Amino acid sequence: MAPLALPFMDILDRISLSLYTNPTLPPGLYQLIAPKLPTRPTPGSTIPNLASVSTDDGSVQTNLSSVTGATGLRTAFTSRFGTSVPIPNPDPALQSLLPATVCLKELIGNDEVPRNEAGNPMCLAFHLRGLCNSTCCRQPDHARPLTADNKNTLSIWVIDTLAKRRVAGAITS
Numbered sequence: 001m002a003p004l005a006l007p008f009m010d011i012l013d014r015i016s017l018s019l020y021t022n023p024t025l026p027p028g029l030y031q032l033i034a035p036k037l038p039t040r041p042t043p044g045s046t047i048p049n050l051a052s053v054s055t056d057d058g059s060v061q062t063n064l065s066s067v068t069g070a071t072g073l074r075t076a077f078t079s080r081f082g083t084s085v086p087i088p089n090p091d092p093a094l095q096s097l098l099p100a101t102v103c104l105k106e107l108i109g110n111d112e113v114p115r116n117e118a119g120n121p122m123c124l125a126f127h128l129r130g131l132c133n134s135t136c137c138r139q140p141d142h143a144r145p146l147t148a149d150n151k152n153t154l155s156i157w158v159i160d161t162l163a164k165r166r167v168a169g170a171i172t173s
Helices: 007-017 026-033 102-109 123-130 139-143 148-168
Strands: 052-056 058-061 082-085 131-133
Touching: 007 131, 058 123, 102 123, 102 148, 123 131
Parallel strands: none
Antiparallel strands: 052 058, 082 131
């Protein structure tokens, strides 16, 4: 039996009109399409929507990636933790190492996080999640782009620590 053809144009039309309802998904997958904001945005802050943007060359772009969970438009907002600090050039390879269902505190446990070339501890939220806050204790790491060596060190640390936590039963997903 051949699979049914999906009405992609109809789905895209519903998304652009904000009429689309998300299907029922397991919690781990739902977090990928509907991440929770730490707190309610303050008046004047912007949240990505599905508005179309015309570019100089006449083409139309949307920030649909904010719905799909792909790296896309991130805007600043203010919370009780200060102002959010989005990473200017996110690395999709680094961000794909840590599943959205794994809490950074569970990952770190009692271990030390890796240090950058300046000797400062790396901010995992900034590099792995793409967003941190202005009152972060690892804020000096926000100002430095990761070098290839730092990316390699962080990647190895995340993979090894994630495996170690799963074996110990601290992380189940």
